[in-house]
Amino acid sequence: MKLLVTGGAGFIGSAVVRRAIAEGHQVVNLDALTYAACLENLAEVDDNPNYTFLEADIRDRAAVDRALADYTPDAVMHLAAESHVDRSIDEPGAFIDTNVTGTFVLLEAARAYWQGKGRPNWFRFHHISTDEVYGSLGPDGQFTEDTPYDPRSPYSASKAASDHLVRAWAETYGLPVVLTNCSNNYGPYQFPEKLVPVTILNALAEKPLPIYGDGSNVRDWLYVEDHAEALLLVVQKGQVGRSYNVGGENECTNLQLVQKLCGVLDRLCPRETPYNELITFVSDRPGHDARYSIDPTRIREELGWRPSVNIDEGLMKTVQWYMDNETWWRALQNRKGVGKRLGTPV
Template sequence: MSATSSPDVSALLAGRHRILVTGGAGFIGGAVVRRLLRETEALVFNLDKCGYASDLTSIEGVLAELGPRALSPDGQSRHQLLRVDLTNAEATAAAVRQADPDLVLHLAAESHVDRSIEGPGAFIASNVNGTFHLLQAVRSHWEQLPAERRDTFRFHHISTDEVFGSLGPTGRFSETTLYDPRSPYSASKAASDHLVNAWHHTFGLPVVLTNCSNNYGPWQFPEKLIPVVILKAAAGEPIPLYGDGANVRDWLYVEDHVDALLLAANRGELGGSYCVGGHGERTNQQVVEAICILLDELKPTGAPHSRLITSVTDRPGHDRRYAIDPTRISGELGWQPRHNFEEGLADTVRWYLEHQRRC
């Protein structure tokens, strides 16, 4: 752990008391909700369709931990679940009216590339149409706010580095990188980014956008690389590795991402975008081998776990390399990751070993 401290979230909110988080039962959204509940007195409205990758367990644990602090002054829970699918325009508008937010953090999205290849329609419906419905509902809400609340209102759209396509052996993505999505998932997220920017320039909606690198950490649904490898290796099952394993990703610990999101949402330049990366470039092969080494130490009965690594056919359109240049968010907002990859990965492996039954 570095000496960098996490931001003072209550100070960042600066009077924004009603927070709407879409996708708050997901991996990154859940981490945002937990932070808001623990470190502020805000009312958190969690809009989530509660699909296959949703899990409220961690949030329920925080509410139990907080005791009386989990309640607002009028006695209601500070966490309000709005079980809504953004593809339903009327339900989305009703949820926004109920939340009456001062700040919206839009994380809800279909996000697994393999699933987007198998069924792209769900990604267009959720990521494109869903974002459109949310923007329309939020725009109507914002336009009707009293002047004081209207002036401080913000809409933060959380996106991915995959919208930029694939890098060669050198260079990094930045806020000026041209969009070049290669999968149905990244194309749907690119479309949603463009919608958010259009609603800012056409209608004046006060938006901020961030594009992040690959997240990892506790509570991630076990379909992404790191939890898949940990759980399969721990169970003594073959560890799938796409192609030659040389695809590079920039790994970002989820709590460091939450720091960046809260900074950008509250203090980022309106109409601006920020790239968030963890200074954690690794090939998939390096990530898998690092997990195996950690498991050899923590679960030696299965060692060497690297014997389980199995090459599988590469997926279509598999981008070769992603890397993020976070200079802007570091320089303007003072963000730095608090975890290096080795520390974050060790914490993550230990967490999954302790929670195997849940997974």
Template sequence: MKILVTGGCGFIGSAVVRKAIARGIEIVNLDALTYAGCLDNVASVANSPLYSFEHADICDRAALDRIFKTHKPDAVLHLAAESHVDRSIDGPLAFLNTNIMGTGTLLEASRAYWEVNDRPAGFRFHHVSTDEVFGSLGETGEFTEETPYSPRSPYSASKASSDHLVRAWHETYGLPVVLTNCSNNYGPYQFPEKLIPVVILKALAGQPIPVYGKGENVRDWLHVEDHAEALLTVLLNGENGRSYNIGGDSEARNIDLVRMLCEILDRLRPAAHPHADLITYVTDRPGHDQRYAIDPTRVRTELNWKPSYTLAEGLEQTVDWYLQNERWLRALQNRPGVNQRLGKVA
């Protein structure tokens, strides 16, 4: 089998690429190598005969047509996206361009390829989305596949739009699709603008660790290796036209998560004072959703998937990986947005 993975040099995409190739699946990695894309993320498989790389933008229809014609993939796993909420607050139009127009362009290129090859029944377009499209929860409840969409940031609105496009291409043109909506990912190779690598970077530098508001926002945390496993499971075995919510069963308040990270760093890289002393509360970002929680019943019962990492195990593994790979982390520090707090209220 050959899968065209978009965004395969990013955090989640590279995890999928590494896992798929380890299983003997052929991969074509299409990535525009924007600020968060990193070839080092796939260096371990770059010389595999199962791996091909295409430097291209999903908004470039001519490039997409060439890639489909050259590589003849059996499926598309679409991960390429602008994904940082703070960046979407500062510059929303880039998110609309990539997440909406890029997805639309990729859908049309996929449809053209599918139709010119007589609509093979085994072809599949797998669109990867986020639980943020559902909005914010109160103290109780969980998102299901039937939860109405209620996006509250430019990022989540752009992802909600792309979800609707994928469903429309399935209903209108019959394009075989599956969709997944995941909770917050963490793990190795995450670009250092997201919470967990930010905490680690700041702690190692002895700098203030920023926490939005009072740190009471709740997220469900999913290890990226578990997510990669789930994505391949859905792509290979999911029902055509169906969506699946993927969660880690690991809810935590942001402040509790930060304290857990500090305790791990105290053990693995002790400093003169506890790392938690660096925690600093900063002005909350606009439209900050209070709580996310995923009900993963469908993917568990229909496809027999469940996460393998507990939050404690996953955080320990993640911190240890960053400490063992400081060169990778430091190399990204000069890229745009790192060590900046984006999207704050003026």
């Protein structure tokens, strides 16, 4: 396939690009290179003849139109988004601007392109979203594709809005879309503001390991390479108009996750005292969702996909990658907000 990937210099987007190139697809990566983007994530494909990078903003209709006209993709995989909940608490406007308005602009450009091609049935608009649009679960139950939306943060509300736009463009204009909603991703190349890389890098620097509240918030953890595999499967074989929940089948509390990371670090980079002694509980995030849990039955039964990496193997791989790639993460330490507490209670 010829794929136009938005946000391909980000964490998940770059994993998709790398895997797509490895599978023999042609990829055009359209990215505005905002604070969390990193072209070094794509060094291994930079010289590949099937890879092209375009620095452009999804809100720039003319730039998106040119990309579609010049490269005539078979599918758009839309990953470009503001994605950090804490930042959305401090700067909600940026999330509305990129995630809602940007998705609208991209949908209109894709619709014009698709209509100009004669409405081909081979075209796909794949919108990549999050399980956070469903809100917060109690101690039991799981999110399915039919779970009502109940977003609780500016980030999840902006992603819910973009999901609704995509479905509306499918219903109103017939645009052939597929959607995916994923659980928490982790793995190599994750920007150092999320829980896993913050814990690893703070531990290596022997700094406190911050955990919000009492650490009881539950997440399902999905290794990013597994997610990339699932996304490429959905864009090729997913049913038009269908949404698919993509989960890692690795549910644990934030405290358990950090304790697992400490155990890995104790093995790979031992210090005089255990790393878990660095754990520090801090004031909770406003509106912190209690629990997310994905039911991945649909993608398993319809497309035959299941995650291949369990949480223990994935965390081992991730810690080792950060230990082996200090040059990569050192270069990001001075970017806006890195190393600072964001989204503090008001």
